[in-house]
Amino acid sequence: MGKGFRSVLPDRRRFAPGSGLMAAACTSPCAYHCPLASAPFRPDGPDGAGPSIVRWSPVRWNCAGRVRLTSFRRKQRIPDVCAGCGSDGVRCRCRLPPKPHLLPPFSERTGVPEGETVVMVGTAAFRVGPVCAGLATEDSDGRFLPVQNPATGDTVAQQRACTPADVDKVAVCADQAYRSDSWQKLAPADRGLLLLRMADQLEAQADFFVEQELLDTGKPITQLKTGEIPLSAAILRYYAGAADKIEGSVKNSPGGLHLTTWEPYGVVAGILPWNYPLVNAVLKTAAALAAGNAIVLKPSVETPLSTVAFARLCEQAGVPPGIVCVVTGSGSDVGNAIVDHPLIRKISFTGSTAVGQTIQQRAAAGMKPVNLECGGKNAIIVFADADLDRAAEATLFSGLVNTGQLCVACSRLLVEECVADEFEQRLLDKLQRLQIGDPRSESTQVGPMITRSQYERARELLQTGTEEGARLLAGGSSAAPAPALSGGLWLEPAILTDVRSDMRVAQEEIFGPVLTVTRFRDEAEAIALSNSVEYGLSGSVWTTSVERSVRMIHALDTGIIWVNTMMAGYPQIPVPPHKMSGTGVELGMEGLLQFCRRKSAVINGDSTAAPGWALG
Numbered sequence: 001m002g003k004g005f006r007s008v009l010p011d012r013r014r015f016a017p018g019s020g021l022m023a024a025a026c027t028s029p030c031a032y033h034c035p036l037a038s039a040p041f042r043p044d045g046p047d048g049a050g051p052s053i054v055r056w057s058p059v060r061w062n063c064a065g066r067v068r069l070t071s072f073r074r075k076q077r078i079p080d081v082c083a084g085c086g087s088d089g090v091r092c093r094c095r096l097p098p099k100p101h102l103l104p105p106f107s108e109r110t111g112v113p114e115g116e117t118v119v120m121v122g123t124a125a126f127r128v129g130p131v132c133a134g135l136a137t138e139d140s141d142g143r144f145l146p147v148q149n150p151a152t153g154d155t156v157a158q159q160r161a162c163t164p165a166d167v168d169k170v171a172v173c174a175d176q177a178y179r180s181d182s183w184q185k186l187a188p189a190d191r192g193l194l195l196l197r198m199a200d201q202l203e204a205q206a207d208f209f210v211e212q213e214l215l216d217t218g219k220p221i222t223q224l225k226t227g228e229i230p231l232s233a234a235i236l237r238y239y240a241g242a243a244d245k246i247e248g249s250v251k252n253s254p255g256g257l258h259l260t261t262w263e264p265y266g267v268v269a270g271i272l273p274w275n276y277p278l279v280n281a282v283l284k285t286a287a288a289l290a291a292g293n294a295i296v297l298k299p300s301v302e303t304p305l306s307t308v309a310f311a312r313l314c315e316q317a318g319v320p321p322g323i324v325c326v327v328t329g330s331g332s333d334v335g336n337a338i339v340d341h342p343l344i345r346k347i348s349f350t351g352s353t354a355v356g357q358t359i360q361q362r363a364a365a366g367m368k369p370v371n372l373e374c375g376g377k378n379a380i381i382v383f384a385d386a387d388l389d390r391a392a393e394a395t396l397f398s399g400l401v402n403t404g405q406l407c408v409a410c411s412r413l414l415v416e417e418c419v420a421d422e423f424e425q426r427l428l429d430k431l432q433r434l435q436i437g438d439p440r441s442e443s444t445q446v447g448p449m450i451t452r453s454q455y456e457r458a459r460e461l462l463q464t465g466t467e468e469g470a471r472l473l474a475g476g477s478s479a480a481p482a483p484a485l486s487g488g489l490w491l492e493p494a495i496l497t498d499v500r501s502d503m504r505v506a507q508e509e510i511f512g513p514v515l516t517v518t519r520f521r522d523e524a525e526a527i528a529l530s531n532s533v534e535y536g537l538s539g540s541v542w543t544t545s546v547e548r549s550v551r552m553i554h555a556l557d558t559g560i561i562w563v564n565t566m567m568a569g570y571p572q573i574p575v576p577p578h579k580m581s582g583t584g585v586e587l588g589m590e591g592l593l594q595f596c597r598r599k600s601a602v603i604n605g606d607s608t609a610a611p612g613w614a615l616g
Contacts, residue, residue, distance in 0.1 A: 128304055129160035131311040131326040132173045145301060145329065150448045151218035151439050153487025159304045162329035164337035170296055170325045171343040174267045177322025178294035188244035188292070195240035195286055197317035199233040202282075205313065209306055213278055216303040218488065219402065220444040232282040235571045235587075239286040242592050246291065255606040262596035264292035265345040269338045271331075271359070272307060273351045274300035274450050275405040275511075281307045283571075283586065284348050285314065285324055291595040293346075294323045298338055300351075302451050304328045331355070339363055346595065347371070350407070353509075353535075353580050360583075371584035371594050373407065373577055375509045376537030378558065379530040380410035383523075384419045386542035386564075392426040394566045396434065398540060399515035400493050401567070403449050404458075408538040408560070408567070408575070411510065414529050417519040424473065424497060424517065431474055434493065437481040448488045449512060455489040458512025462494055465505035470496040470516070501532050509535070523548065527555045536578025540566055559585075 127144065147157040177183060186194075202209065210224045219228070251258035270284030281297055288295040299307035307326055314324040327334050335355075339347055339362045346369050349359050353374040363370045380398050382391045398410035415423050439447040449455040459478060466472055475494035480486045493513040499506050505516050520526045530539060536558040543549055549563045559576040562568060574588030584594050 126157040127160070128157060128308045128328060130162055130166060130170060130328050131308060131324070132170045133177065133321040133325075147216065147302070147304060149215050149218060149488075150450045151214075151485055151488045153489075156215045157305060159301070159328045162327050162334050164333065166329075167296075167327055167334055167337035167341060170327050171267060171338075171341045173322045174294040174296050174325045175343045177320055178264075178266055180320065180322075182320045183292075183294070183323060188246070188290075191289055191292065192240040192243035194317055194319055195236045195243065195289060198286075198314060198319070199236035199240070201313050201317050202229065202233050202236065202310075209278060209309060212306040212309050214439055216277060216305045217274070217450050218439045218448045220439050220441075220447045222442055222444070223402070223447075228276070228279050231570060232279055235279070235282050236286050238571045239290040239592060242589060243290040245589075246592065246596060253602075255604065255609060257601075257603040257605065259601045259603070261599050261601070262291075262593065263599055265595065265597055266293060267296065267344050268293045268346040268348065268595060269296045269298065269344045271298045271335055271338065271347065271349040271351065272300055274302040275402060275407075277303040278306040278310060280350050281310050283591075284350075285310070287592045288348075288595045289319070289323065290592055293595055294325070296325045296327060296338060296344060298327050298331075298335055301328075301330050335359070336362065339368070340366070342366065344368075346597075348584075348586075348594070349373070350586075353582075356582060369597075371586070372582035373537075373575070373584075373586050374580065374582040375511075375535055376407045376409070376577075376581050377412060377507065377509050377533040377535040378408060378410040378538045378540075379412045379414050380540040380566075381520075381526050381530060381542065381552070382413065382415045382419075382423060383526075383541075383543040383545075383548065384416040385544045387544070388419060388423055388426060390564075391542040392423060392430055394540065394542070395427060395515070396430055398566045400434070400446055400513050403446055403491075404493075404513040404515075405450060405454070405511055407581075410538065410540045410566070411515055412506065412533075413515055413517045414520050414526050415517060416526075417521055420517070420519045424495075427495060427515075428474055431493065431495065436490075436492065438485065446493055446513060448485075448490050450489070452489060454511055455491060458491055458510050458514060461505055461508065461510050461512075462491075462496070462514055465496045465499065465503060465514075465516070468503045468505070469498065469500070470503060470505060471498045473497045473517070475513070501529055507533055523551070527552070531555075531557045534580040537581035538562070538575070 128147075143161040144158040145161050146155045147159055148154065149156045206225070206229045209229060210221060213219055213224050213228070214221065246262050248259060248261035251260075268288050270281070270288065272280045272284070277299055281299070285295055285297065297307055297311065304326075308328070311324045311326045315321060327338065338344060339359055347359060347363055348371040349356055350373045356372040356374040360370050360372065378398075380391075380395050382388070382395070395410075395413055399413070401409065404411055434445055435441075435443045436446045437444045449458065462472075462476055473495040475492040477492040478490060479492070480488055480490045491513055493515070495515045495517065496505060497517040499516040499518045501507075501518065505514070506518065518529060520529055538560045539556050539558040540562040541549055541552045541556075542564055543552075553561050553563070557578055559578050559581065560569075560573070571587050574585045574590040576585040576590070577583065585591055586594070
């Protein structure tokens with residue numbers, strides 16, 4: 001937000017009602033990322049309806065894509081002019097990238113230094129909406145849906161609830177942008193340069209995107225800073241290098257040339273999950289743009305903030321307006337309209353198997369190709385000859401990272417029975433050292449669950465497991481780790497042991513911080529147990545035997561298998577789901593080709609050859 005600006009969390013400090021302090025927010029495009037953009041002028045009252053903002057000693061400054069603030073003292077406006085273009089905030093059109101400075105909670109500080117502005121990030125005035133041709137658009141009926149912070153339960157933003165009419169407008173916008181000269185005449189290498197700029201911008205604005213994800217998902221801040229932001233930048237750079245390496249082929253044929261080429265679909269759609277909103281937005285956008293498409297993103301209704309911000313970042317990096325669009329709102333209203341729209345030629349979806357099946361059925365009516373990355377019930381298999389300490393570390397990470405809300409998470413532990421007791425004790429010892437708590441703490445490793453529906457499902461399955469005969473070895477409490485977080489969706493990481501393969505917890509995707517333990521006698525039983533579920537997304541094998549690892553790779557019916565490691569290989573290695581885990585592939589060059597369609601051409605080189613019946 002620039003020098004002299006500080007951002008703090010909601011509920012950390014409230015200006016006293018009746019103080020006369022009021023707030024305004026820039027309504028121009030330069031404030032697209034501002035949590036107060038489009039907010040009405042209103043006093044800050046005890047109901048918390050309005051944002052709390054105050055500027056101390058106003059100065060001339062260049063809002064340049066940052067928050068444009070106006071101070072009020074007893075309803076008397078103090079003029080503040082943008083030094084970049086000389087206009088007031090309403091007419092400002094500066095478009096430089098924001099550089100937010102996120103500092104400790106205001107409660108840890110006393111007073112406000114002269115010259116600072118304090119912005120209460122995460123209030124009901126924080127509104128996000130669809131992105132179309134570089135401008136946020138109002139939805140047709142003016143409805144808004146709340147966005148809640150899962151760590152606290154607070155409503156931190158409002159998103160516009162789009163309608164099918166809005167989807168049509170955005171699809172037309174994307175189609176026009178795709179057909180424009182500014183995109184069609186762009187060489188593949190130049191598309192790669194755009195992706196490189198996007199990666200640079202993302203890293204430069206890392207603190208801002210971390211803040212969006214914290215409000216959206218409640219993920220531990222270290223997971224975001226050291227994992228998801230670097231991974232997102234790496235995905236952009238990988239597909240930047242791949243943009244000019246999409247190659248066709250020439251078939252040997254006498255008297256001519258037989259060619260096959262790849263070309264973009266046109267407008268594609270990326271329907272995103274709530275568990276990794278930013279990573280999935282980046283993944284689908286990077287591959288789609290590298291292939292030459294325009295893309296319409298549909299974030300989950302629970303986590304729209306970082307997706308909208310990323311679409312704005314694309315424009316900052318030089319992507320033509322309309323090439324990356326966003327539609328916000330519920331899946332039933334917006335998602336179906338996206339799948340049905342005739343201008344959207346391809347669907348890429350990440351989410352639950354049930355929703356994936358519905359999308360596939362709807363897309364069949366228009367013969368649209370669909371890429372589905374859906375659920376998983378993945379096994380981590382530990383043999384007696386494995387390095388048990390490293391395997392225990394990997395088991396906890398694979399089952400509990402992102403609070404277990406990960407499609408490729410290996411939350412189903414299969415352990416050889418001769419070492420099962422020792423291995424369970426190792427798990428318990430390590431689990432006690434796992435840090436659960438405030439996502440903003442650098443020491444936190446496990447945060448809250450993200451959606452209430454999934455939270456309730458995880459709790460229900462945990463109870464069902466014990467009723468079916470499983471033993472709760474540790475965890476399972478729903479108590480918040482601190483009083484300030486009592487409104488959040490907290491579920492203590494749990495280990496269920498003595499789990500049989502016919503139990504629901506062994507067959508159904510829990511998608512929460514619950515690790516199940518099943519014992520096996522030999523390699524054949526381990527393979528049978530692993531393959532006994534309807535999913536086939538990922539798996540992990542821990543053994544020091546090279547021969548056994550090779551046999552397991554061939555025997556396990558799953559898309560990706562890690563041997564003596566976990567979650568490695570991104571973004572270069574493709575992840576092709578098997579069985580009910582989906583269709584198509586994501587990541588790697590194969591993931592790029594999912595956004596291309598194949599075309600063949602036959603060129604005749606013999607003008608004397610008869611083209612048909614030689615009728616003369």
